[in-house]
Amino acid sequence: MTQSVSRNSEIARKIDHTLLKPTLTRAELEAHCREAAEWRFATVCIPPCWVSESATLLRGTDVGTITVVGFPLGYSHSATKAFEARRAIDEGASEIDLVVNLSRIKSAQWEEVESDIADTVRACAGIPVKVIIETAYLTGEEKVSAALAAERAGAAFVKTSTGFATGVPVSGATIEDIRLLRKTLAPTTRIKASGGIRDLAGALALIEAGADRLGTSSGVTLLKGLSAGGVY
Numbered sequence: 001m002t003q004s005v006s007r008n009s010e011i012a013r014k015i016d017h018t019l020l021k022p023t024l025t026r027a028e029l030e031a032h033c034r035e036a037a038e039w040r041f042a043t044v045c046i047p048p049c050w051v052s053e054s055a056t057l058l059r060g061t062d063v064g065t066i067t068v069v070g071f072p073l074g075y076s077h078s079a080t081k082a083f084e085a086r087r088a089i090d091e092g093a094s095e096i097d098l099v100v101n102l103s104r105i106k107s108a109q110w111e112e113v114e115s116d117i118a119d120t121v122r123a124c125a126g127i128p129v130k131v132i133i134e135t136a137y138l139t140g141e142e143k144v145s146a147a148l149a150a151e152r153a154g155a156a157f158v159k160t161s162t163g164f165a166t167g168v169p170v171s172g173a174t175i176e177d178i179r180l181l182r183k184t185l186a187p188t189t190r191i192k193a194s195g196g197i198r199d200l201a202g203a204l205a206l207i208e209a210g211a212d213r214l215g216t217s218s219g220v221t222l223l224k225g226l227s228a229g230g231v232y
Helices: 002-012 026-039 048-057 078-090 102-106 110-124 140-152 175-184 200-209 219-223
Strands: 015-018 043-046 064-069 095-099 129-132 157-159 190-194 213-216
Touching: 002 200, 002 219, 015 026, 015 190, 015 219, 026 043, 026 048, 026 219, 043 048, 048 064, 048 078, 064 078, 078 095, 078 110, 095 110, 102 110, 102 140, 110 129, 110 140, 140 157, 140 175, 175 190, 175 200, 200 213, 200 219, 213 219
Parallel strands: 015 043, 015 213, 043 064, 064 095, 095 129, 129 157, 157 190, 190 213
Antiparallel strands: none
16 A cells, blocks of 8 residues: 555656636636645646635645646747746646647748747746647657757746647557657756546556656546546
8 A cells, every 4th residue: 555655646646737718717726736745746837827826725735736837829929928928837737748830840940940949948947848849740759859859948847738639540659659759858858748638547657658747637547547538
């Protein structure tokens, strides 16, 4: 029993308890934050408009509040992303998950990709930035180049997915992508696996492959060792 509790606690501290559905209500946010505090997840990941409320609800706990910037498409202007990130931090965000500009990646404009990320990293002034490269849309070569651009720009993490990619066979995290990122990045650059993480076995496999953090809406069910449906 002690080993089981210890393992669950260790895994819980790797989970960003995620709730990004467009119809999120205040009551659901409150329940989500209560769950996060009860299970002692690393953070909650919620939309920007709820950052202030989330930070207030979680005050006095060891659960952080993170939010998404440029979500979910990533092609807003760099200055807009930087402003969005700075405001979220001012309202209580402890980490920022930034969507990379996929249009620039697919155009192989790597200087622009790096500059876009660096603008938000500077605006965050030391607050960790996780760069979402949306692996589902990228070739292997693009994944490597995008990850390295994020690392050069000062990202604390490279993150696989928004969980909202469409028209692709797999929209979330895969073992292969985590292994590729871990092989590509410096040991000091961490990796967040997100999208489609719905059971304990899958979560453990991603951690074994090199993931430092897991983005999932199924954290409670995951820790109970059950499978869960739904997105993200």
